[in-house]
């Protein structure tokens with residue numbers, strides 16, 4: 001039973017069909033990669049799943065629940081967290097506060113209790129902090145804990161953003177080009193983390209990725225897109241051998 | 253990595269950073285309590301005004317400094333608070349009830365003005381809040397039957413049960429209590445998830461939303477709380493002046509509030525107090541300076557506004573972290589002496605350079 005089912009999803013910008021009739025299902029604890037040349041519509045597909053864009057056709061079902069029309073801030077409550085292609089962090093806050101915001105969906109206290117900072121709020125905050133420390137340990141971010149995000153190198157910012165998504169404890173995580181801009185060593189760490197997310201944290205992972213060696217190393221299945229449409233769907237080997245995929249990358 | 257582990261997780265959201273900070277605040281508290289016994293009447297009166305501005309500034313800082321929603325309309329909330337308390341007391345409502353009503357009505361007006369804010373940001377939001385505040389003052393002027401229109405209203409002394417605040421020290425006690433409560437409330441919100449959500453909205457709405465922050469609800473909460481505090485400040489202001497008319501709540505007041513939090517230091521609690529002290533002290537400084545200026549300059553009516561503009565400009569260009577940033581630099585300089593390096597506080601400097609202005 002697929003944890004996420006995308007059926008016939010499409011969206012246009014003006015005359016441009018950015019995503020056109022995409023359908024696929026992702027199994028629980030699967031690592032699912034989406035590849036395709038620039039402008040293929042991969043990020044747009046993520047934006048539709050996370051409700052930033054309104055799809056013109058199709059539906060998205062997560063965990064048996066139709067999420068095609070839920071408010072965008074409820075997506076993470078449903079259990080889906082994401083990262084952005086062009087890192088989207090809270091620049092004027094510390095690494096710790098960025099991760100703490102990842103816990104936002106777990107809060108229950110109202111405005112009055114927070115204004116009084118009651119023991120309940122304090123307990124919630126402490127529970128968050130414990131969870132965030134687990135993420136900090138997992139991603140080895142300890143030495144950046146109290147540093148403002150704005151001043152951090154690109155690779156670290158990328159990891160902080162991953163940490164913020166993990167802090168939400170999602171069941172499904174969407175990673176938009178997790179290895180882009182990372183050096184060899186950082187990319188290798190990323191591979192381990194992605195595998196650990198599945199093996200240790202029981203998460204399902206969908207990632208948009210250009211690095212084919214990374215894709216082959218970690219993903220169970222691959223969806224290839226071009227010009228908003230599906231080119232191929234299968235194991236990394238099958239998709240790489242697909243003649244249509246090769247043509248798309250050669251600028252066909 | 254273990255070296256970096258904090259000794260306690262509560263450290264990051266304590267009311268005061270550490271024991272030393274708590275000590276200095278306790279000392280400050282003592283000084284404030286002692287003030288009416290040692291300060292000459294004139295200075296105590298100035299301190300009352302600073303306290304009132306701290307309450308308003310706490311409101312605006314939450315909205316603009318932390319949530320990133322610039323308002324050029326806070327004079328309207330100030331006016332709503334002042335007129336509500338004056339009108340209700342005129343009809344025999346006791347101070348505490350009238351004071352609460354002033355806060356509630358201002359919050360309601362803030363909520364309504366916040367509605368267009370959901371779709372606007374930056375300059376457009378500033379102009380929308382400005383327009384809304386014109387409407388509010390217009391209502392106050394036209395609704396003569398209740399507000400007495402442009403002729404203004406006399407405001408009685410604060411009376412709580414049998415006790416009457418008939419002297420400056422008594423008014424000071426009330427203002428001090430409200431100012432401390434306002435600062436505590438804002439500090440609590442800032443260290444609670446709601447404050448974090450506001451800062452997230454300031455830095456990136458898209459990311460905040462994707463992490464579960466309901467943009468509409470948090471922005472409206474920021475507007476309502478901000479207006480509530482500024483309304484309470486207005487109610488105190490009415491009692492301080494003992495006479496109010498709509499002319500006291502023009503756009504200049506809104507600008508003064510913005511200057512206050514900007515010069516104090518955007519996104520800092522200390523900035524609220526420093527900014528309030530600055531805004532209240534500036535006219536006195538200008539008055540003193542007038543004696544030393546050539547008559548042609550000193551006689552200009554816009555002198556004070558010009559000084560505001562110049563000071564604001566200087567801060568934007570040279571010290572975007574405001575007075576609080578300067579204070580931190582001085583502290584840092586002495587704590588590092590003689591090893592101070594220029595640029596070692598760069599981290600702090602990047603703070604105010606968000607896209608919220």
Ligand SMILES: Nc1ncnc2c1ncn2[C@@H]1O[C@H](COP(=O)(O)OP(=O)(O)O)[C@@H](O)[C@H]1O
Pocket residue numbers: 013016018036037038039040041042043044045
């Ligand atoms: N908000 C938008 N408005 C107009 N066009 C857009 C918008 N978002 C994406 N597009 C267009 O949709 C197409 C797919 O973009 P995108 O999903 O970012 O591609 P990819 O992530 O696969 O490189 C591109 O042609 C892009 O210009």
Ligand SMILES: [Mg+2]
Pocket residue numbers: 042043044085
């Ligand atoms: Mg993309």
